[in-house]
Amino acid sequence: MKDRAWRYEGYDPGQERLRESLCTLGNGYFATRGALPECTAGTVHYPGTYAAGCYNRLTSTVAGREVENEDLVNLPNWLPLRFRLPGGVWFTPDAEALLSHRQSLDLRAGVLERESRYLVAEGRALHVRQLRLVHMADPHLAALRTEFTAEGWSGELEVESALDASVSNSGVERYRELDASHLTQVETGTAHPEAVWLRCRTSTSAIRIGLAQRTTAPGASVRVLTEARRAVQRIRLHLMPGRPVTVDKTVSLHTSRDPAIGDPLDAAVDRVARARKFPALLSSHRLAWQHLWQKAELSVPGEAGHILRLHLFHVLQTLSPHTAELDVGVPARGLHGEAYRGHVFWDELFVLPYLNLHFPEVSRALLTYRHRRLGAARDAARAIGRPGAMYPWQSGSDGREETQEMHLNPRSGRWLPDHSRLQHHVGSAVAYNIWRYWEASGDAEFLHTKGAETLVEIARFWAGSATYDEGLGRYRIRGVVGPDEYHDAYPDAKEPGLDDNAYTNVTAAWVLARAVELLGTLPEPCRRELTERIGLDADTPSQWEEISRKLYVPFHSGVISQFEGYADLAPLDWDRYRTQYGDIRRLDRILEAEGDTVNRYQASKQADVLMLGYLFSPAELRALFTRLGHRLDEETWNRTVDHYLQRTSHGSTLSGLVHGWVLSRAKRSDAWSYVHEALRGDVADVQGGTTGEGIHLGAMAGTLDLVQRGLTGLETRGGSLRLDPVPLPELSEYGFTIRYQGHWGVRLQMRPGQLHVRVPASDRAPIDIELPDRTVSVAPGETCELALPERAAPRSG
Template sequence: MTDEVWQYEGYEPAQERVRESLCTLGNGYFATRGAAPECTADAVHYPGTYAAGCYNRLTSTVAGREVENEDLVNLPNWLPLRFRTDGGTWFTPDGTELLSHCQSLDLRAGVLERESRYTDVAGRTLRVRQLRLVHMADPHLAALRTEFTAEGWSGELEVESALDATVSNTGVERYRALNSLHLTDTEAGAANPDTIWLRCRTTASDLRIGMAARIATPEAAIEVCNEEWRAVQRFRLRLRPGHSATVDKTVALHTSHDPAIADPLGAAVDRVSHAPDFPTLLDTHRMAWQHLWQKAELTVPGDAGRILRLHLFHVLQTLSPHTADLDVGVPARGLHGEAYRGHVFWDELFVLPYLNLHFPEVSRALLTYRHRRLGAARDAARAVGRAGAMYPWQSGSDGREETQEMHLNPRSGRWLPDHSRLQHHVGSAVAYNVWRYWEASGDTDFLHTKGADMLLEIAQFWADSATYDESLRRYRIRGVVGPDEYHDAYPDAKEPGLDDNAYTNVTAAWVLERALELLRTLPEPCRRELAERTGLDTDAPARWEDISRELYVPFHSGVISQFKGYEELAALDWERYRARYGDIRRLDRILEAEGDTVNRYQASKQADVLMLGHLFSPGELRGLFARLGHPLDDEIWSRTVDYYLRRTSHGSTLSGLVHGWVLARAKRADAWEYVQEALKGDVADLQGGTTGEGIHLGAMAGTLDLVQRGLTGLETRGGALWLDPVPLPELSEYGFTIRYRGHWGVRLHMRPGRLSVRVPDSDRAPIDIELPGRTVSVAPGESCELALPHHWQPRSS
């Protein structure tokens, strides 16, 4: 295994689904899991193909209730290519003697290579080598090259290639009690013996899908043998010792979401018919990946660098430049599996800050996805008696709330009410991304139009959610759930929701402050038009000013309280639970299976209060608390960090990331443990089986942003790049390239005690670099090298 190649030696059925997720190939339009083409879905394997934004809605009966769920649809499987000798059983890793197996993911080229050696019942050895790609230049194409080699024997090999619509959404075990058959009206056909096709549609969303496959193989007569739900080709290859017979399968996929087509099937058949041969496809695919890597160049030595490149690979193939042409959001588990049903959460909060500095056009498109669903967010706010816009915790096709009403605890087998839709802080995440995108890109046109619409509507929602408490002389936001998710109600409460979640209130205050800043800077005609568009009354700014300064943030014992009353909860015997269960990341499930509830305890699933240290630099966070009338010095923050470190089970892959980020500045000696947890979350499947259901895109992008912004202190504000590096001994040297306000390829390189910045030659203005205590201007075509303090000190502003 090298920095550029992710390799698995040997076949391990228990690890197969994790490997299939991590070896997924995609291009931003669609992705296919890394399953072996000769395998069908079973307890070991799960081939899956998913197109961005392709959802369908089904109704299921759960615990005596009818519930509706929308899922990212598992599309027809284009991979099937199976083979056998002398009419025997089809070769599979599980049913035939497998002599050797190696699978390699070439990150630089975006190619999955696999080599296996099988022995048949007659003792003859067959070597199979495959190359697979999902084309990064043409987002509708994929290709599979298979080379068969007979080792020391001659004979015929029967091969079957298919497009298979006998698929369902069964990739997540805890969802299997739900309806999973999303495809209907399947029809198979052939344009000619070389080219077969399949069409179908989704049952409710009426998404039409067209898929076509072209086979190219020497000296083989191809027979079309279509079946119900499957388009099938069969042929025989004559094998000779030491000579390889090659089969190339090229596939095209279109859906009725695509622009500039008359019919998905016709478009797929036409595209595959005109597609070049495999070597040409491979060359153009590699070139497209080369261009991507140039824009997202990252140099980090050692094992951390190797994992970071894998993370970057999966971010790029989930949210590529092709995504900029689509109406899609950030799927929390990528296009790699069916966990979370392919929904869009707040995970974009961890993804867009990275994309802003490399692919701002993709960030703009992802924010436009939110803007197109602003009407649904307004409707949701009205439904609960609020003004403004209330974005859903889980979003899918049309912007309605997609959060499940019930969730299954696999430990107890019980279906339980799900109150996570009360995580209204997702609105603050949308607003945060709007503002950070503008700071990084300088896209004032977006900020003053779509961005302003969202920012002001979210501000209106927070202002209308805040009620004044005379006894506290503060505004309060009640009945919410914070990022911690373990706590969705007070012990023995009849209604769900918590009061005065610190993260929710502080970010709401930040949103209101940014909305006021925007209103002050808008030209008068724009301000009037915006007020008419959003229904903003003339008294709103004054009320926002008051609320943004007087929202209640609870404290106890000199630390920030996660929510009002957190300190009154019972202490948990952490050692007893660790001794009994070992892995207690999902402590909520453990306690519920015991007939208890985590709502009773001072125990958090993931970073909640500490998320504030992830979103805001030390100086900005102090400023926010000062505006709210609370001091926040290093001592208070350090006590707060220590307090929640002892009370967090890290039941989310995002938790290690946030803790590593925060500890790098607050408690540096402990930071690396959590950084490693974030790096290894998926590659080591630390959450115990979740990676096989899809990668954690937010955590992957977050580790990239940890290097890009967390350790450098990089901020884009006031028309300058602000840097406040923090030395982390285990990650002391690294470099990366960013795109900043029209400057392509700004290169930053960190090493102990030194920072170098190189700005590529252009006709643009110099870049101002703000460091603690000094400002440096770097002109295009110039470089500068700066000495850094031996001991990092927090910036005071």
């Protein structure tokens, strides 16, 4: 793999939080930020370790109100390994003693390497080299190897290795008024001379956590210290000039959520005692990563390819094959930080389409997370007088609504009502992912059982939310918020919510149509059991069919309206705000600080109507609108695209991704600027400090899927691989390997005007490759070169 490393030269305190996020290591079970082991949490550094699905709930008093929040817990810090000359101060990169520093993340091997040189005295230095891994083969292990080399001197060096439970969830500044102490009942102890342990529990969810560490150094004795919230080992090394001395630290982590264990502490102590030495751990870890890369192989040249491999690396660390064994969803900020409190939003809409074609077992597990919380979604719908299932905008441990009721505007310092829980379109995202997973994997067993029950209950909610308007002769869905979070109410309205959000209504119509189709094709025993169990009437499918054809979609001035009444909003003076503020991505905060509200203006945070062009191919979208009684020709869609391009501030990392996708499918020459923005979203921290709080997993996975499906036009509908590639000169050559309905390692290579397809040998049926002008059958073991239809050059915007 070319460009396999992500490197940073020099030490920059202002960039540390960003680097710590991007240098996070994980294995799908837990992850640890790339903080330096000798540093403690503060304004510069933020070490954090997070186990997937490990949440805790606390109540805080905010603006005179009690507010309850559930957070992904910052677990005890296993990293601490600091060093000093006897009697001296501990070395830290923030002191003047740092002479040089570099950091390198090996993407191929999943290893973080750092090298630093500290000044000891005039003409004398201490060279420190570290290798760090979070084991991809054994998801409960992590290891740190540190080599100390004296340059121009000899003498003693004191090293302290610790497990530290004096941590809190303090990684996001705007949350710091909230209670953040999640760990309680901390105990430490000694397992044997080389190993210490720490155990604790979360305060309300009562998850028990056990960690054990083994620290070794050849020929050195280890001393154990007892502290209230830290398990500490001290080692004294004797250094000779130019001779490296190695300290190895191996750590095991278990929680009471783990299967097949008794007590998590016993499991952690036993595992660390049996763990092999560092070289063997490194070897097996590298092999596990090698197998992952083989399944997710991606070949894109240049800078774009380098960034895409980093994105893929972080997707695989958050949602690895180990995730398939867990009861977890897609955390919007990965396991990389505490922004969004580790909650599960709709980001799986951008993540699962990629995983479906590489790790379908992981997709199935993530959809099963939703099915397990179907009861909570039913309860939520019932609470507002609706049938079916209403999934929460933010989900955590048990599927209740975790969206905060108030949020802080850092610009004004005011706490404001948060109405984003009205984004009921998250249910359509769940249904969409179920359907696309089935199309890609052919997993009829899941579709006919858990998938069918979930999808049908979401359809039931939409049917129950639609009210018939006699004047329009249409069904309407009122009081919702669409993907554009800037608009949550009409100007001066007493109640939040908007009517007939186009994205919400069109996707609801799609869900209802799929539910009718599914009920009509389910095997009779499955259909009978499902309808009896959830109490569906015999005439329900016909009712849903009618609603799916008559949901109202507003238009104005020849374009799709974002919602009913959008055309009545005032235009915004974009030039004024750009001139005055420069970065206006968070226009909502700017206007609120001025005593105004973005609800008054035709201004969007992110793609809303245009999300339809992300979810559906042009042909599929035209068919959807035709079904709804509207003609959506190319001219109308292009007008709609242009209309919202001019009125969007891109306050979400997903916005550039969606716009790049839509513009590339529309063969627009300005597509690349948005694709480039999406690629740079996290690595350049374009949102201004947000990446340091955790990467944006949906945007990262979405850029991968942009190459996989967006540029190729790849669809898995109808039992064939449909491809309709579009020219994007800046990404004209790329290749990847997918897994499709039991075929492992189907290789697609795109070159200008040409598609190369290789299907690995197997006993499975041939794959039909459907191009715009013909269909070609490729048998297992065959390779073929296909000339692509000529395309017009991309047009200007």
